[in-house]
Amino acid sequence: SQTIHQWPATLVQPVGSPLSLECTVEGTSNPNLYWYRQAAGRGLQLLFYSVGIGQISSEVPQNLSASRPQDRQFILSSKKLLLSDSGFYLCAWSVGGGVGTQYFGPGTRLLVL
Amino acid sequence: SQELEQSPQSLIVQEGKNLTINCTSSKTLYGLYWYKQKYGEGLIFLMMLQKGGEEKSHEKITAKLDEKKQQSSLHITASQPSHAGIYLCGADQSGNTPLVFGKGTRLSVIA
Numbered sequence: 001s002q003t004i005h006q007w008p009a010t011l012v013q014p015v016g017s018p019l020s021l022e023c024t025v026e027g028t029s030n031p032n033l034y035w036y037r038q039a040a041g042r043g044l045q046l047l048f049y050s051v052g053i054g055q056i057s058s059e060v061p062q063n064l065s066a067s068r069p070q071d072r073q074f075i076l077s078s079k080k081l082l083l084s085d086s087g088f089y090l091c092a093w094s095v096g097g098g099v100g101t102q103y104f105g106p107g108t109r110l111l112v113l
Numbered sequence: 114s115q116e117l118e119q120s121p122q123s124l125i126v127q128e129g130k131n132l133t134i135n136c137t138s139s140k141t142l143y144g145l146y147w148y149k150q151k152y153g154e155g156l157i158f159l160m161m162l163q164k165g166g167e168e169k170s171h172e173k174i175t176a177k178l179d180e181k182k183q184q185s186s187l188h189i190t191a192s193q194p195s196h197a198g199i200y201l202c203g204a205d206q207s208g209n210t211p212l213v214f215g216k217g218t219r220l221s222v223i224a
Binding site: 032034036041042043044046049059088090092101102103104105106107109 | 146148153154155156157158161201203211212213214215216217
């Protein structure tokens, strides 16, 4: 069966510091991968998605970036965090070749102070 | 881009009562997905609807997609405390793009 992992679970970072969140999927090959952010009152916002290694689509211009160095690994990064980057970050995957059902990881709660 | 409106934003029901959550789209839905989220956790997939008039059930939760494929409802029968959480609808815009989501409906079930 497929499993999706995210870490860390919780992170408190000062403004201006770098960020690296990691997401890995097990039990499937060539998945589509997604990063969403969930902020209070704003719902679930799609940040990036990837249909293959090295292929990243950005949905929202901001100071975040994403990379997919391996087939089942998706990384969310920032060089300098802003207060507005605080939120709950969710990684998701779906079967490659279309969208279909997206399955979500447990999330990372980020607080920027 | 497609927008999804969920109503109500929050709901408090007494245990054992029935309830309905609605999700309305500004465009035709190619696929409509319902998820449940407990606070601080990831989203759990409940069910997906694709055809106009389709209805699916899982335990005491039933979801329907209207004939015009622009509105879906989620109905919970005889609510239990375990049903508490945030319910989100997500839509497939074209069959090949990531899901867009409504803002969610927060459900509380009180004894």
